[in-house]
Amino acid sequence: MKISVIITLKKDVLDPQGKVIHQTLEGMGFNDVNEVRQGKYFEIDTKETNNDKAKAKVEDMCKKLLANLVIENYKIIDSK
Amino acid sequence: MKSSVITFPGSNCDRDMDVALKKFGFKNKMVWHADAELPKSDLVVLPGGFSYGDYLRCGSMASKSKIMQSVINFANSGGMVMGICNGFQILVETGLVPGVLLRNKYLEFICKNVFIKINDKNNKYFKNVNNEVLEFHIAHNEGNYFCTNDQLKEIEDNSQIAINYCDKNGNIEDQFNPNGSIKNIAGIFNKEKNVLGMMPHPERMIDTSLSGEDGSLFFKNLINNLK
Numbered sequence: 001m002k003i004s005v006i007i008t009l010k011k012d013v014l015d016p017q018g019k020v021i022h023q024t025l026e027g028m029g030f031n032d033v034n035e036v037r038q039g040k041y042f043e044i045d046t047k048e049t050n051n052d053k054a055k056a057k058v059e060d061m062c063k064k065l066l067a068n069l070v071i072e073n074y075k076i077i078d079s080k
Numbered sequence: 081m082k083s084s085v086i087t088f089p090g091s092n093c094d095r096d097m098d099v100a101l102k103k104f105g106f107k108n109k110m111v112w113h114a115d116a117e118l119p120k121s122d123l124v125v126l127p128g129g130f131s132y133g134d135y136l137r138c139g140s141m142a143s144k145s146k147i148m149q150s151v152i153n154f155a156n157s158g159g160m161v162m163g164i165c166n167g168f169q170i171l172v173e174t175g176l177v178p179g180v181l182l183r184n185k186y187l188e189f190i191c192k193n194v195f196i197k198i199n200d201k202n203n204k205y206f207k208n209v210n211n212e213v214l215e216f217h218i219a220h221n222e223g224n225y226f227c228t229n230d231q232l233k234e235i236e237d238n239s240q241i242a243i244n245y246c247d248k249n250g251n252i253e254d255q256f257n258p259n260g261s262i263k264n265i266a267g268i269f270n271k272e273k274n275v276l277g278m279m280p281h282p283e284r285m286i287d288t289s290l291s292g293e294d295g296s297l298f299f300k301n302l303i304n305n306l307k
Contacts, residue, residue: 016185016186066136068137
């Protein structure tokens with residue numbers, strides 16, 4: 001079973017990379033962008049077959065390793 | 081005095097730290113990250129470098145390595161643990177010291193000498209250092225110290241800020257902040273002040289023919305404080 005996770009920076013954490021990407025987009029002519037925030041995406045292929053259990057395990061992974069909860073939020077996407 | 085320097089895959093300041101510790105009288109042992117047991121130590125150092133290639137977040141993988149459970153137990157029982165640069169990043173990932181280290185504000189890798197002001201001398205690392213300001217070296221891409229407002233209040237209330245970036249006269253101002261860190265923070269302690277994480281490298285300032293001498297002051301003082 002594949003579970004996906006999206007990690008994003010919390011809203012009051014500075015994202016200099018997102019800022020530079022925003023500036024570059026503007027330089028390319030994309031003038032209607034308000035803001036860009038960069039994040040991370042993970043696909044976890046697990047042996048667990050029960051959807052709820054798999055999600056619970058991935059949540060534990062997020063808390064313990066994948067995300068740093070001081071600065072990041074995580075969102076678990078339903079399995080496909 | 082016995083010290084241990086932990087080598088992670090990708091550490092590159094471990095040998096410099098070994099040289100510095102031995103120069104000032106420590107009996108130092110190098111300890112591999114996959115070992116489970118820490119040798120008997122008066123000081124444990126997590127050195128600088130790029131452990132695990134800085135994958136995921138700097139220090140995140142190293143903070144979960146086998147030896148770290150022993151290091152965490154050692155720190156929690158009052159043992160002296162010092163993390164320099166990547167070692168500081170590893171410490172924040174273990175939770176031994178609060179906050180995180182973000183990408184430098186202007187996205188540059190910074191490699192230069194900086195001045196730091198000692199904010200607190202009521203601890204074994206800086207007690208009896210005569211100078212208020214020291215010149216150390218920094219070399220990092222993620223040294224932009226960040227924490228929540230609640231954490232900041234707590235570390236200020238407990239005098240956990242160890243050192244701040246400043247000019248040579250000790251003025252702590254924005255223009256002397258190399259990486260955008262909150263309040264010019266260059267290093268912090270845990271609550272009990274036996275754990276110190278800092279971005280600057282004292283081990284790069286121990287030889288007049290190569291650099292300055294302020295690292296020598298730091299290490300000479302440290303070993304005396306531990307005796």
